[in-house]
Amino acid sequence: MDYEDVTVYGLEDAEEASLLAAQRECTFVWANREGWPVGVIMSYVFVDGRFWLTASGQRKRIAAVRRDPRVSIVVTSVGTALPANRTVTYKGHCQVHDDDATKRWLYPVLAAALHPQDAERAEVFARFLDSPRRVVLEVEPVQRIGFDGTKMSAATTAAAWGGNDARS
DSSP states (O other), X not given: XXXXXXXXXXXXXXXXXXHHHXXXXXXXXXXXTTSOEEEEEEEOEEETTEEEEEEETTSHHHHHHHHOOEEEEEEEOTTSSSXXXXXXXXXXXXXXXXXXXXXHHHHHHHXXXXXXXXXXXXXXXXXXXXXXXXXXXXXXXXXXXXXXXXHHHHHHHHHHHTTOOTTO
């Protein structure tokens, strides 16, 4: 056994769906004017097969994705109740929305996802999101790379200790 080909530890569809539903943060990656990849942590919701995020329109990432809509999104299980070491990366196309209808739809959905136990807080947060220069980012995934570290860990244990990890 070696770790040269980790594609055998892919993330199953059900685990991917659970991860996207449980996590509320992703790393959003775009290319700057010089072609360098740049990333930030952003809140998101995943609805109808697309990622929805929001940022102020004067952020450099907004000008960058208007120039080149090819982006990546990375989601991990860190910080959720799911097993550690689950990740999925998407290549996708990003569309910038600045219309009121899209904003009116996204702000309460995102706020409720970020504050599921407190409807009043979610309502206040949604109102704060509604600022003059804010835009909505819609990312349509075109390719995914999933990884389930729990599979790799189990394979390592089986290879090293015959399935009997004496350290536990």
